[in-house]
Amino acid sequence: MAFEASSKWQYKCPFRKTWVDVSQEEDLQLKDSYIKIRKGGGPVAVCKVGTVKFSTDFRNMLRTNLASRRSMEVRLQGGELPFPAPSPEAGQEGPSRASQGLEEGLALKRIAPADLDAGSAGPKVPDFIRKAWGQGCENVTMSGRFEFSMDASDKDLLGEMLSYHMLRAGVTPQALDNKCLIFTNKKGETAVANKEDVARMLSNPSSYPIIVSYEPHTAFKGVAGETGVRDHHINRVTLKFVKEAVAEIGSIDNVKHTHQRRTFERYLLYLSDHYYQSEDDLSDAMDMKEVCAAYPGVEKAFLLIDKTGPGLSKILRGEIDVLEYLFGS
Numbered sequence: 061m062a063f064e065a066s067s068k069w070q071y072k073c074p075f076r077k078t079w080v081d082v083s084q085e086e087d088l089q090l091k092d093s094y095i096k097i098r099k100g101g102g103p104v105a106v107c108k109v110g111t112v113k114f115s116t117d118f119r120n121m122l123r124t125n126l127a128s129r130r131s132m133e134v135r136l137q138g139g140e141l142p143f144p145a146p147s148p149e150a151g152q153e154g155p156s157r158a159s160q161g162l163e164e165g166l167a168l169k170r171i172a173p174a175d176l177d178a179g180s181a182g183p184k185v186p187d188f189i190r191k192a193w194g195q196g197c198e199n200v201t202m203s204g205r206f207e208f209s210m211d212a213s214d215k216d217l218l219g220e221m222l223s224y225h226m227l228r229a230g231v232t233p234q235a236l237d238n239k240c241l242i243f244t245n246k247k248g249e250t251a252v253a254n255k256e257d258v259a260r261m262l263s264n265p266s267s268y269p270i271i272v273s274y275e276p277h278t279a280f281k282g283v284a285g286e287t288g289v290r291d292h293h294i295n296r297v298t299l300k301f302v303k304e305a306v307a308e309i310g311s312i313d314n315v316k317h318t319h320q321r322r323t324f325e326r327y328l329l330y331l332s333d334h335y336y337q338s339e340d341d342l343s344d345a346m347d348m349k350e351v352c353a354a355y356p357g358v359e360k361a362f363l364l365i366d367k368t369g370p371g372l373s374k375i376l377r378g379e380i381d382v383l384e385y386l387f388g389s
Contacts, residue, residue: 063091067139071123071132072158073329079137083109090116090134095142103146111311112325119148121155127312128322135159202230207273215262222272229274237276237289244271279340290355296345297362299334301369302327303342308373316378324376 069090070079082090086107093105097118105116106126113126116134124131133156148154206229208221226236243251243258245267251257261267280292306327309315315324334340346354348362348369374380 061142062095063136063142064139067136069134070137071134073132073333079135081137082134085109086114094118097146098143111313112328118145119155120153121145121159125325127315128318128325130322130325133159135161137161204230205273205275206231207271210268210270210272212265212268215268218262218272225272226274231274236274237280240274240276242273242275244273246270277340279338279342279345290351290358293346293351293355294358294361296340296342297348297351298365298369299331300342300345300347301365301372303331305372305376306331309376315376320376320378 069082069087071082072078073080081087086109089107090105093101093107093116097103103118105118107114107116114123115126116123121134122131123134135158145155206225208225210218210221214221226233239253241252243261245261245264246269247267249261251261261270279296280289306324309324312321312324315321334342348366352359352362368375368382371380375382
């Protein structure tokens with residue numbers, strides 16, 4: 061008996077507090093090890109993920125990082141186990157209900173467009189208002205980006221059309237970055253983040269059709285307002301130090317102390333979560349000086365980072381005493 065093609069092993073991330081798919085490589089290793097149980101194989105699978113080894117015990121459905129000794133639940137999602145998991149040993153706690161797929165939580169219910177026909181008082185909500193809400197329309201993408209074309213007859217409807225496409229794409233007014241909103245006339249000329257230039261293009265009949273597109277930087281998708289953008293720049297500076305230190309160290313085995321191995325593991329999860337959430341590889345992140353120049357007054361946010369960031373890899377290797385590094389002369 062084999063695993064269903066749609067199935068995949070997942071682990072309960074202790075930091076994201078959600079279930080996360082294991083890599084394709086680890087998924088194949090876990091499935092192969094599980095099948096071998098029927099052929100006399102042991103109930104524990106040891107998989108290498110990058111430079112880190114994980115031990116997965118199918119008796120209690122726990123996955124353990126062998127370097128940091130941190131354990132997390134595992135489960136099979138999208139299918140059933142080909143045969144019952146081996147029973148726990150005497151005194152060994154069995155798998156949780158969630159690991160057995162018995163507690164999936166509440167499913168999200170999608171509201172049908174027809175359910176939005178009536179307002180709170182009963183009468184039908186006008187179609188143009190429903191469109192401005194981004195409701196009652198097909199192809200709701202929630203992608204954070206959009207593009208639409210305006211004819212000359214649409215020039216007085218920019219607000220409604222923009223609202224319609226923003227909410228259809230899941231872009232809130234607070235999160236809209238006007239530097240990413242591009243107006244392109246039929247000659248290929250553009251107007252960006254300038255009210256006068258946009259107004260001039262819209263008032264010129266020879267500009268049409270005009271393409272209005274919104275393509276935010278992946279790292280700032282969903283980040284609202286100047287304060288939010290500033291704080292995200294600071295966060296990217298910090299993560300870039302972490303990324304460079306992790307790359308320089310290479311393997312968790314090169315981290316000296318056990319408690320710092322846990323820190324190293326947490327750094328890997330921070331980076332993985334950032335890549336997963338925003339598809340941002342941090343390659344174009346500002347450095348500290350650039351952020352301080354762009355946002356005067358944020359220097360205090362970098363007081364500790366400025367000391368520890370450049371030497372983070374040496375701290376993790378045990379080459380520098382972190383207290384001496386922080387407070388020494």
